[in-house]
Structure formats: structure tokens, C-alpha cells
Amino acid sequence: MGAADRARARLVDGLRNSGRVRHAAVEEAFRAVPRHLFLPQVPLARAYADEAVAVQSVDGVTTSSASQPSMMAIMLEQLDLRPGHRVLEIGAGTGYNAALLARIVGPAGRVVAVDIDPDLIRDAARHLVDAGVRGVELVCGDGALGHPPGAPYDRIMLTVGSGDIRPEWIAQLAPGGRLLLPLELRGTQLSVALDLGRDGALHSDSVARCAFVRLRGVGALHDGGASVGDGLTVVPADGRVIDPELVSAALAMPGASRPLPRPLGASDLWDGFGLSLALAERGTCRLLAAADTADDPGAASELLPVGAGRATLALLPDRSDHAGLAAVVLDPIADPGAAGPWPVRVRAFGPTGGAAADRVKAAYEAWAAAGRPTVADLRLSVTEHPGRTPPEPPRGAVAVDTPHCRVLVRSTTTAPGRT
Numbered sequence: 001m002g003a004a005d006r007a008r009a010r011l012v013d014g015l016r017n018s019g020r021v022r023h024a025a026v027e028e029a030f031r032a033v034p035r036h037l038f039l040p041q042v043p044l045a046r047a048y049a050d051e052a053v054a055v056q057s058v059d060g061v062t063t064s065s066a067s068q069p070s071m072m073a074i075m076l077e078q079l080d081l082r083p084g085h086r087v088l089e090i091g092a093g094t095g096y097n098a099a100l101l102a103r104i105v106g107p108a109g110r111v112v113a114v115d116i117d118p119d120l121i122r123d124a125a126r127h128l129v130d131a132g133v134r135g136v137e138l139v140c141g142d143g144a145l146g147h148p149p150g151a152p153y154d155r156i157m158l159t160v161g162s163g164d165i166r167p168e169w170i171a172q173l174a175p176g177g178r179l180l181l182p183l184e185l186r187g188t189q190l191s192v193a194l195d196l197g198r199d200g201a202l203h204s205d206s207v208a209r210c211a212f213v214r215l216r217g218v219g220a221l222h223d224g225g226a227s228v229g230d231g232l233t234v235v236p237a238d239g240r241v242i243d244p245e246l247v248s249a250a251l252a253m254p255g256a257s258r259p260l261p262r263p264l265g266a267s268d269l270w271d272g273f274g275l276s277l278a279l280a281e282r283g284t285c286r287l288l289a290a291a292d293t294a295d296d297p298g299a300a301s302e303l304l305p306v307g308a309g310r311a312t313l314a315l316l317p318d319r320s321d322h323a324g325l326a327a328v329v330l331d332p333i334a335d336p337g338a339a340g341p342w343p344v345r346v347r348a349f350g351p352t353g354g355a356a357a358d359r360v361k362a363a364y365e366a367w368a369a370a371g372r373p374t375v376a377d378l379r380l381s382v383t384e385h386p387g388r389t390p391p392e393p394p395r396g397a398v399a400v401d402t403p404h405c406r407v408l409v410r411s412t413t414t415a416p417g418r419t
């Protein structure tokens, strides 16, 4: 056994022991496909670490990466592939995931992998040859449109984030087929496996947390993020246009704070309470501080030390012409160097911040009373927009409209919130 085989065996043992890999076919594919041949530019140890590897960036923003193996395993388990399946992957990147898909569907199946970038497609083709993988058709094109010549597909899998569910993907699914995608819902990315029902709607089978680079091309998502000075960016959860000057004026007026009874961790901020607040309150936004403010956080000092930077949740009041907001901030007793969860408070900023702070606290209490649900507790149903105003969501569900679809979100613990 060579060094690459040993490193790969260690990686796959870890994926199995952590429960990320559950099915024999997924495990066999990870054991068989040599990841290092899809990442020839990085050392062997990096190719077999459980980490994403950036392979392309534009203006400092990563546009393509080989995804983290444990995230790939979670998604391959969500996909529930069978031998003989016809699969469309959108976001071919290095070609590694396509190779895993081809291994699982076997010679009776078919994999079409699309990437928008011709250089990546050229490299992926070379990697697949080097790894001796057959059964993958690479296509350079905009995956927002799917790939009609290969349709219908039993499975369509995006390995790139989308803020929409395109009608093309639904149209290209075989009856009973499954669409798996990193779906950005009010600012949080969810890996959602959606089954096409007889009613023509998509219904979720499973939901997991994820973080992928976003679609380029016609399906690109514009998040409405705006700089508010001091290295801070405000990103509204529903993509609405906000006035950065009002936010910055509010942040200059810190007011009273209310404690929250239990600490919050990074995943609570993004996938648990964060999503619950964003579903309940349209004015939810994220405040982000660049990683380079970590040594001298200044205005960001009360933000939570998430990943390499700092971030928190905030709520803008309904009246967008008033300077005010409420933000979840570190409690002064918190150690910002600790990994979290951190004790937190809700601080009001500006004249209208107090009412917003009360609403954040009320949303927190509703989320806590529901047992602190996470994304895994959510169930989604997706219908294409009818040519008229969609009906009110049923009780207990929140409706989120994407450019082409209406997504109904419920929590299995309790209603995710008010609209």
C-alpha cells in the first residue's frame, strides 16, 4: 500500500467513524477514487485532509474549491444514489465528486457534470483520465439551465450554492427524482434533498447545514451586502436594499442591552437561532467583520468571534427610514478567545433599537421554547410560482419566495416563526 492509499484509508476511516459515511456504496467510492489525482497542485497530506481546498479565485473571492470530504459524504448520503441512476452534477470543479458519483451509479448509470468555467472543465477532464474514471460526460455551460440533452435525470445535485430553485431543474427531473442543492434561505445555506412528488411539488427528505461558493451566471445571487464602515458589512437576510448610512448612524449610538439566558455558539448564530430569527423577522441581517479586524476589532469588538472573522445577527426595525437596530453581542464576561458557545446579550442601537431588541429577545424565547431547533429539524416544500399571488402559507409554516419558487418552511419541533 502506497502513501496515497494509506492517507486515503485514514480519511475514509474517519468519515465512517464520524458517521458521515453510512452506506457501503458511498464508502467504497471514497476508498476507490484517488482524491490526490484531482488536486495535483497540493501535497498529499492536504489532498487527504478533511478540508476544502480552494482551486480558483477571482479578486480574492474563491470561485471554485474541492469541497470538504465530510460535506461531500453528507451530501452523497442525502442523494441516495442507486446503480444505474442518471445523474446531473452542477458544479463539476475538479471532477472528484463526479468521479464518486460515477463509481456509485456504475457502468449502467450515467453522470453528466457541468461547470461554467472552461479552464476547470479542461482540468477536470485531465483528472478523470489520470484517475482512470469512465462514465462521466463533462459539459461547459451554465448549470442554472441544467443540461436538457441528458434529461430526465434520477438525481440532480448542485455542489454550488443557489438562492433559487430553477424551473429547468424541476423540468429535467425524472418522476420521483431527487434534487439536492445548497439552498440559500434568508441568509443561511442548507443542503436540501427534495423529492419530486406526484403533485409536481418538491418535498424535503433531509436538510443539513452547508457552506458552498455561489452560482455564477444567470442564477447568480445578489445578497445586498453593504459596507457600513469600520470594516463592517451588513447583509440583509432577504436581500433587500438597505441604507448603510442609517445602519452606521445607529451603530454609533449603543444603548441598553438585555441578557439572553443561555450561551450561543457559531452554529446557533447561523443555522439555529439565526435562521429562526430570519424566518420570523424580515428585517434580520448579519453583521460581518473582515478577518483582518481580529487583532484590532474596534467597532467589531462586541461581535462573536466566528471562524477567522467576527459576525453577529441583527434586526433592523420595520421603518427603514429610522436609525436603529438590535444586535446579538458578546456579553462583557465572555472570553472572545474561547471557541464558544459564548454568553451573549441583545443590545439596542439608536432611537428605534429598543423595540427591535424586544423582538429579538421574543424570537429567542420562542426558539428556546421549541427546543432550540436546528436546520435538521426543518421540512421544506417547494412549488413553482403560479401566475398569480400565491396563497397565504398554512398555519405553522413560513413562506420564502425565491425568484422562481415559493418555499414553505416548517419545523418538526414547532412553527419556525412569524412572517
Ligand SMILES: C[S@@+](CC[C@H](N)C(=O)[O-])C[C@H]1O[C@@H](n2cnc3c(N)ncnc32)[C@H](O)[C@@H]1O
Pocket (backbone or CB within 6 Å): 063, 064, 065, 066, 067, 090, 091, 092, 093, 094, 095, 096, 097, 098, 114, 115, 116, 117, 120, 141, 142, 143, 144, 159, 160, 212, 213, 214, 215, 216, 217, 218, 219
Ligand atoms: C464547490 S465547487 C464544486 C466542487 C466539485 N464538485 C468538485 O468535486 O471538485 C463549485 C463549482 O461550481 C461552479 N459553478 C459556479 N457557477 C456555476 C454555474 N452557473 N454552472 C455550473 N457550474 C458553476 C464553479 O465554477 C465551481 O467549480
